[in-house]
Amino acid sequence: MSIEALVKEFAEVAANPKAQLKKYKDQGKKCIGVMPYFAPEELVAAAGMVPFGMWGSNDKTISQAKEYCATFYCTIAQLDLEMLLDGTLDLLDGVITPTICDTLRPMSQNIRVAMSEKLPCIFLAHPQNRKPAFGLKFTVDQYTHIRKELEKISGAPVTDEAISEAIKVYNKSRAARREFVKLANAHCDVITPIKRSAVLKAAWFMPKTEYTELLTALNAELSALPVCDWKGAKVVTSGIICDNPKLLQIFEDYNIAIAADDVAHESRAFRVDAPESGDPMMALAQQFAEQDFDVLLYDEQSSSNRRGEFVANLVKESGAKGLVLFMQQFCDPEEMEYPSLKKALDDAGIPHIRLGVDQQMRDFGQARTAIQAFADVISL
Amino acid sequence: MAETEKTTVAATEAAPVKKAPKPASPGTQALRKVVSDVYAAAWTAKEKGEPVGWSSSKFPCEIAEALGLAVVYPENQAAGIAAQHDGERMCQAAEELGFDNDICGYARISLAYASGVETTNESRRVPMPDFVLCCNNICNCMTKWYENIARMHNIPLIMIDVPYNNEVTVSDSQVAYMRAQFDDAIHQMEKIAGRKFDEKKFEQACANANRTAKAWLKVCDYLQYKPAPMSGFDLFNHMADVVTARGKTATAEAFELLATELEEHVKNGTTTAPFPEQYRVMFEGIPCWPDLRALFKPLKANGVNVTAVVYAPAFGFVYDDMDSMARAYCKAPNSVCIEQGVEWREGICRDNKVDGVLVHYNRSCKPWSGYMAEMQRRFTKDLGVPCAGFDGDQADPRNFNQAQYETRVQGLVEAMEETKKLKEARA
Ligand code: SF4
Ligand code: SF4
Numbered sequence: 001m002s003i004e005a006l007v008k009e010f011a012e013v014a015a016n017p018k019a020q021l022k023k024y025k026d027q028g029k030k031c032i033g034v035m036p037y038f039a040p041e042e043l044v045a046a047a048g049m050v051p052f053g054m055w056g057s058n059d060k061t062i063s064q065a066k067e068y069c070a071t072f073y074c075t076i077a078q079l080d081l082e083m084l085l086d087g088t089l090d091l092l093d094g095v096i097t098p099t100i101c102d103t104l105r106p107m108s109q110n111i112r113v114a115m116s117e118k119l120p121c122i123f124l125a126h127p128q129n130r131k132p133a134f135g136l137k138f139t140v141d142q143y144t145h146i147r148k149e150l151e152k153i154s155g156a157p158v159t160d161e162a163i164s165e166a167i168k169v170y171n172k173s174r175a176a177r178r179e180f181v182k183l184a185n186a187h188c189d190v191i192t193p194i195k196r197s198a199v200l201k202a203a204w205f206m207p208k209t210e211y212t213e214l215l216t217a218l219n220a221e222l223s224a225l226p227v228c229d230w231k232g233a234k235v236v237t238s239g240i241i242c243d244n245p246k247l248l249q250i251f252e253d254y255n256i257a258i259a260a261d262d263v264a265h266e267s268r269a270f271r272v273d274a275p276e277s278g279d280p281m282m283a284l285a286q287q288f289a290e291q292d293f294d295v296l297l298y299d300e301q302s303s304s305n306r307r308g309e310f311v312a313n314l315v316k317e318s319g320a321k322g323l324v325l326f327m328q329q330f331c332d333p334e335e336m337e338y339p340s341l342k343k344a345l346d347d348a349g350i351p352h353i354r355l356g357v358d359q360q361m362r363d364f365g366q367a368r369t370a371i372q373a374f375a376d377v378i379s380l
Numbered sequence: 381m382a383e384t385e386k387t388t389v390a391a392t393e394a395a396p397v398k399k400a401p402k403p404a405s406p407g408t409q410a411l412r413k414v415v416s417d418v419y420a421a422a423w424t425a426k427e428k429g430e431p432v433g434w435s436s437s438k439f440p441c442e443i444a445e446a447l448g449l450a451v452v453y454p455e456n457q458a459a460g461i462a463a464q465h466d467g468e469r470m471c472q473a474a475e476e477l478g479f480d481n482d483i484c485g486y487a488r489i490s491l492a493y494a495s496g497v498e499t500t501n502e503s504r505r506v507p508m509p510d511f512v513l514c515c516n517n518i519c520n521c522m523t524k525w526y527e528n529i530a531r532m533h534n535i536p537l538i539m540i541d542v543p544y545n546n547e548v549t550v551s552d553s554q555v556a557y558m559r560a561q562f563d564d565a566i567h568q569m570e571k572i573a574g575r576k577f578d579e580k581k582f583e584q585a586c587a588n589a590n591r592t593a594k595a596w597l598k599v600c601d602y603l604q605y606k607p608a609p610m611s612g613f614d615l616f617n618h619m620a621d622v623v624t625a626r627g628k629t630a631t632a633e634a635f636e637l638l639a640t641e642l643e644e645h646v647k648n649g650t651t652t653a654p655f656p657e658q659y660r661v662m663f664e665g666i667p668c669w670p671d672l673r674a675l676f677k678p679l680k681a682n683g684v685n686v687t688a689v690v691y692a693p694a695f696g697f698v699y700d701d702m703d704s705m706a707r708a709y710c711k712a713p714n715s716v717c718i719e720q721g722v723e724w725r726e727g728i729c730r731d732n733k734v735d736g737v738l739v740h741y742n743r744s745c746k747p748w749s750g751y752m753a754e755m756q757r758r759f760t761k762d763l764g765v766p767c768a769g770f771d772g773d774q775a776d777p778r779n780f781n782q783a784q785y786e787t788r789v790q791g792l793v794e795a796m797e798e799t800k801k802l803k804e805a806r807a
Contacts, residue, residue: 068753070741070771072482099544102520102714106750108546109718113754125543127557128516128523134560138543141553295524298541302527303534330482332746336524339478340531 006218007195014201014243017052018088021205024050025091030154032122033095034204035080035104036240037264037296039124040143040284042170042274044096045208046162047150052092053204054080055265056359058244060088068110074330075359076241077107084115094120094153096146100296101333122149128298130289139285147281163280173208174270176215181260181267183219185318188257189228193248196258200266201243233378234259236315238341239326239357240334241265247357250368254375260318262311263326268294295333307337308344315350321378323352324371330358351377405652407638408614411621414631418452418624422507425450431510431572434490434529436522437623438712439515439540440705442589443566445627446582447573451513452506453624457493458486460504460620462669462775471776473497485744485775487525494529511535511572513565517542517712519747536572538565542710548720550707558706585627586705592626593696595635600692602642603732607657609645612686613676614652616667622695658683659796662729664690664755665740665748670777678789688732693724714747721751722758729763735796738789739769743779766795 001009013020024031030049034041044051056079062069064085065078083089095115097108112121124146127138147158180199184191191199199218203211232255242248242263251258261267274280274287291297293310315323323345327334338354345352353374355367404412422432433444433451444451461467467489474488475481477495481488499505514526514537523539530537540561543554566577599618602609618638625631645651661679663686668675679686690713697708713721729737737759741749756767770788773779 068751070749070753072743073746073750100520102747103750105520105544105714105747106718108544109751110754112546113718113751123546125545127543128520128541129539129557129561129564132560132564134557134564138553138557141551142543298523298539299527300539302530302537305531327480330746332483332521333524335480335483336487336521336528338480340528342478 001217003190003218003221006214006221007191007199009214010202010218011195011198013205014198017205021052021089021091024207030093031091032150032153033084033089033092035095035097036076037098037100037269038126038288038291039096039098040146040288042163042166042284043143043147043150043158045169046166047147047154047158048156048162049093049150049154050207052089054083054089054095055204055241055243056080057083057088058246058359060086061360068114069107072330073103073107074240074328076328077103079359081107081111081114084111084119090118092119094122094149096122096124098124098126100126101331103330103332120149120153122146126288130291130297131300136282136285136289139288140281143281143284160280163284164276167274167280167283168276169208169212171273171276173203173212173215174273176212176219177203177270178267179219180215180222183222185234185257185259186227187222187225188230188234188259190222190225193251193256193258194245197243197245197248197266204265230257231255232257233322233375234318234320235374235378236260236262236311236318236320236323237266237326238262238311238323239264240328240331242326242357244357244359244361246364247361247367250364250371253368254372256371256375259320260314262314264294264296295337305340305344308340308342311341312344312348312350315345316348321351322374323350324374325352325354326357327354328358329356405638405641407634407641408618410630410634410637411618414625414628414634415456415620416503417630419503419506422450422452426507432507433511433513433572434494434506434509434526435513436515436518436526438517438709439513440562440565440709441627442582442585442705443562443569443577444513445585445588446578447569447575448581449569449573454490454493455486456620456623457504457506458489458775459669461489461493461499461501463672464501464504465670465777466500467670467775468777470497470499481776484519484521484525484746485773487521489775490525491528491532494532509533509535511569512537513540513569514538515540515542515709517709517715519714519745521746536568538568540565540709542712542715544715545710545720546717548717548723550710554710555703555706558710559702562702562706586699588629588632589626590698590700591632592622592628592635593698595632595639596622597692597696597698598639599635599642600689600696600728601731602639602646603687603692605646606660606733607651608653608660608685608687608732609642609651611653612663612689613667613672615689615691619691619695626697653685655680655685656683657685659735659793660685660687660733661736661738661792661796662686662688662690662725662732662734663738663740664725664752665742666745666774668740668772668777668780669774671772671780671782674780674782674785678786682789682793684789684793686738688725688728688734690725690728692728714745718751718754722755722762725755726759726762729759729765734763734765735799736765736792737767738792739767741769741771743771743773744775764799766792766799768792768795
């Protein structure tokens, strides 16, 4: 398939998760909604079900969720609840609700209450002291709970072998996505910001075997192309999510390419692999323990500014000239880390802009002005 | 959350006082002294070159107490700063550092202070920290807040992580995780203190903390009497003691003294509340410290006494060994599931015989406010009492709208009156 045809496939999936959901249900598969962050999707796959990412929506309005939630919560969490309430996700067979931020804590309760007669909710509380042996043990306990709940839904035991197999499948898919991110940088004339986003977003709505096959084909096509001589600007994106095509269109309008990202919905989700040997449950716990440089996770070395420096390095190594931070409104974890990120970027002489966004944003006039001005700054 | 201040709003300040305020009772005075002593001890330690810690309100204080480490509590400090009307300025100072105005007001005030912005509230000045103690049972904001302080000052952070719990019971898995973290924390804090952990002193601190908790619960229970011998707003003030000095004998003694005073009031049928009680309500959430007067005014005008506050059960940590101590610290207001939260509240609503519930949708506290709408529905359904919510903020006065608050209180009073009439008609 041509690059164009491959990208089109990803874009169709990314733009219409509901149709994807229906497709798998029609094939007789069960599907599990997976809310952010760090849920062990491998277990869902090992249970023979399809994990479905839940990252809000760019074209919905919060209405029924207001019955549960005051206004000062991020739209991602509110729109997840909205889609559960309004029937968009009626075909799901269960939902995993992690609780690693202060919005997701009460949201896990709202969802369980609201869905009590409709959908099994599988609760997940990750530990923050995740690296020591006792932290690993706690993660294993939590994941064991998930495994059991998934078994109830699927009606069959989830074997260790199946988990080991799923780990391999996921590692491969993560490697392919890391590779794609690099190729997208080298071929940013072909893989524009909107396309890049669509390719990465599709991963949340496809079984990983299927996804990786398609992505490997795309990577092969891209590798065969000569590296592009990009004349426009290049940035690194950072934040929770930036998948709105209208917003990304502005990047394209001003010839800004995305060299790499520090985005939860993108690279932060596939930075770390799970070990392929040993006890598979422990391997998944280890994978979580090794997650790092993340606004949501406790940093044992918090007296230094590791995360800020990590992101600043990412900008340098990727050849970008600046960073665009998509700040989700009401997102405490991102907001709390902003001054440290800013400091690291300033120290490294990297310009950045911070764009306040939420998923109900429909007018991008201000963002356009800011991005245009930023493009001028970094092109100097 | 948690914390407080020694501004005696209910009895004195909030009422538009014409005459000089009544002197505080010996119990109240003793409680104030306990808190002042905590602040003074931190300064003394600093002068002697000993390390001073900043601790989140629900970090197990017993450990630092056993190690003889001086510790102050930023949440209490922030509440005090906010109550003395320096919160907005401090919040803005944090915003200038890049912290968004959506962030919890306590965190903003504390981060501004940590960065070197001095407060006008002299009683709440603290020495800069040499280490920080973080327990995120109340929120995850705490984790990043304390990491930021550690980063600003390049100091060690001791982290006790309490994952959110979806069940009423605390699992053995969680207890094991907590216990291991306690051991780790002790180990790290021994290094900071430069002395060995003394089991005997620890047992004493635990005994004190239990005694304080029991005396605190006893004080809270006096709100069950009709009329209540005090205004529930006073409990907000006394929170300062449970937050900053649970592990000290003086705290337990001061609460016990206050309890005898309340006992006396009950016997005599008197009260320290500055108005006759017509309605009794639960106040849900942390009060708006900068606006205590504004909060109190329409309540007083309508004879509404606060006879239940969620803090009461939330700070009564009673335990008898390390495992049950671990379990106790897992049960903070924002770390428990909705069923536990509802059970706590409905328990005190029933015991303290409330006619209604006033819910603070606190812009600062996302974990707290995030399931209040559902809780409100349950209160109405299970208790048959009206509820009213208002928008506010515990520390940033810019998020409180007095006119809206007054309307909501008015609505609540009318609904309570209606319910009362219905009940009387039925009787
Ligand atoms: S991390 Fe931020 S964006 Fe994500 S759910 Fe929590 S508050 Fe919302
Ligand atoms: S977010 Fe809530 S619980 Fe956390 S410090 Fe602020 S007020 Fe307290």
